[in-house]
Amino acid sequence: MIFSNELINWYRINKRDLPWRNTTDAYLIWLSEIILQQTRVEQGMPYFLRFSEQYPTVKNFAAASEDDILRMWQGLGYYSRGRNMLKTAKVIEQSFNGIFPTAYADLIKLTGIGEYTAAAISSFSVNEAKAVVDGNVYRLLARYFGIDTPINTGKGKKQFQEIADELINPANAAEHNQAMIEFGALQCKPKNPNCEQCPFITSCFAYQHKKVNELPVKLKKLKIRERYFYFFLAIKEGQILIKRRGNEDIWAGLHDLPSIEFIEQTSLDQLFVDQNFQDWFSGDPIIHSVSDQIKHILTHQRIYARFVHIEHINPEFTQENGWFWVNIDDVSQFGQPKLIFEFLKNFFKLY
DNA sequence: AATGCGTGGCT
DNA sequence: TAGCCAAGCAT
Structure with missing residues (x-):
């Protein structure tokens, strides 16, 4: 006492x-x-x-x-x-x-x-x-x-x-x-x-x-997982395509953009080779790089993200994947991970 | 018991 | 700067 x-x-x-x-x-x-x-x-x-x-x-x-x-x-x-x-x-x-x-x-x-x-x-x-x-x-x-x-x-x-x-x-x-x-x-x-x-x-x-x-003593340490994401910006008539993330992975239940993940560094050219884009587009695929690689450090993961702008996306394909269009002015109404809303904020000068 | 889960500040 | 750590918990 x-x-x-x-x-x-x-x-x-x-x-x-x-x-x-x-x-x-x-x-x-x-x-x-x-x-x-x-x-x-x-x-x-x-x-x-x-x-x-x-x-x-x-x-x-x-x-x-x-x-x-x-x-x-x-x-x-x-x-x-x-x-x-x-x-x-x-x-x-x-x-x-x-x-x-x-x-x-x-x-x-x-x-x-x-x-x-x-x-x-x-x-x-x-x-x-x-x-x-x-x-x-x-x-x-x-x-x-x-x-x-x-x-x-x-x-x-x-x-x-x-x-x-x-x-x-x-x-x-x-x-x-x-x-x-x-x-x-x-x-x-x-x-x-x-x-x-x-x-x-x-x-x-x-x-x-x-x-x-x-002191104190703490046993360590976990391995860092490296992840490489492409996030796609599909923009049409003042709207943008977003999706909700699943319940298993990081950022469960939050919203982000249509995305593809690789387990290693993958160039934009390689993306075309690796990914069968046939279902994605209704016309000729158009993909513009929008951002340099963004390094996002989490406690147990290092995430490398690139944002690319795509055009001529196939409406039926987006629906099958549960992607949906929202007004750009309303995108802030959907909870997103820091990485995503920081990018969108700068891209659209929003929030 | 070991692992996954965010973001930001400090050294 | 790369790693550690912060009023932890669920599985």
Whole structure:
């Protein structure tokens, strides 16, 4: 409890004033926590403000369409968060009478809510004594106690959760959890932590043993997948051809352009050879290069994209593929990956 | 248990 | 600059 009291003292002096900290509304806390998963505060903030304005209650959220949600989520990444939120909002409407649950045991059953988020909502809203363990807490605990168990293993997760559970202050779970997270974010940062002005400088194992830069330990790393896309711009009478992406791959459920993917670098000439364009066009195929290769780096993929303008596309073929025409002025109404809407924005001077 | 899922900032 | 990391979760 000494640790917790010291930590909370630090928190009261140093905490940021963030909008989701001025409420005990479980719905708004849920909204903020989902948005902030793997996402920096500065990046998530405008989305939180827009969503809380547009959907002030879980009832409003549940009444939205998936297209509405994906459009508002556009540019934030990890789009399944948005789809899962809609599913959960509907469950709360139907099974919880529209009252957002606050008990950890209820929350953990909902889609999109895992151990961290269930602990965050239950502690922040009603002070339930469940310890949050996120990236900040892993780092703080690994350094303070000198634990070198890799944080991304089952053993590590279990070990760190147990320590966090022992450390929590049951009388003030909300502030304790907030303080753990905020301390990791502001003081015990991944790079260049502010050890010189740290209240735990004398008791921190990592600082005393000069292992601050070695902790926490994380096993790595995944192979990067290289992908090469051609995206096609078919434009006719103020309209452009778009499609919805499937549910399997990256950017599931979002909209993009008709496209062809290669597993290796492929020239525009080679595209003609490799691709049987016979069904695509009703007249002579016309293809103009529009962009140079665009390199788009994701966490586990490197995407190389080229945009080409095509003419004389076959209307029947587009229909069979589920492609459809939309007014160019309306294209921003369809949720798209960053790569696509940035290109269209520049191409049409839209948005 | 291991993998897939976005985008952006930092070094 | 190429890699790491950010208020994780689902499968």
